[in-house]
Amino acid sequence: MKGKEETPRLLLRMYERMYRYFGPRHWWPAESPFEVIVGAVLTQNTAWGNVERAIRNLKERRLLSLDGILSTPLDRLAELIRPSGYYNLKAKRLKAVVRFIAEHYQGNLDRMREESLEKLREKWLTVYGVGPETADSILLYALNKPIFVVDAYTKRIFSRHGLVDLNDSYEDVQAFFMRHLPCEVQLFNEYHALVVETGKTFCRKKPKCEDCPLNGIGKSGKTLT
């Protein structure tokens, strides 16, 4: 009864700690909403640096567009995105994604933005290669819809602090954050970006927990793993 009511303040304090440590992340790093969508697929279980090369390859050939990806043969597309890993798989996924945008919205992302968050999420989840995190990343970072993005770092960090369970489902964890945080696009944008930065910096194989901005906060004063 009393612990539940302070969760919102705790989550905001953790946000403040990360923000003061790292500053604004300026996510998503892309020049256009379409580039966000492509990046969201390419970064699946892949380091962002590898994605940047793949995106650069597409840009150099001026193929980073709906028509560009639609008209590029599958093998050719796979070759261009090779640095991002899983390239055969991701080439198919990119094709499915651009087909979806073309067929349902005439290739117009502004039109897509007019639909409700709930409807869009449901539709994106039917697209081949688009799971919950990719769908939510697109909704938040390409379409500016207020939804909280969960990833592996989110589960690691917040389960370590005793706020969620490691084997909670994606939607469980997402519901936790959306229940306790103000529903604001800008907050969700910065929050997830800061979680990823914190995870990358302190929560990898050789964690330097002693400098983590989240140390000693909340119920578990322990360090991250």
Add this chain to the structure above:
DNA sequence: CACCAGGCAAGTA
């Protein structure tokens, strides 16, 4: 050298 990164789908029990 092994291990892992801003997941997902398909197959199995």
Add this chain to the structure above:
DNA sequence: TACTTGCATGGT
């Protein structure tokens, strides 16, 4: 519903 496996490059 809840595991398991394949997908693959590049950095540490």
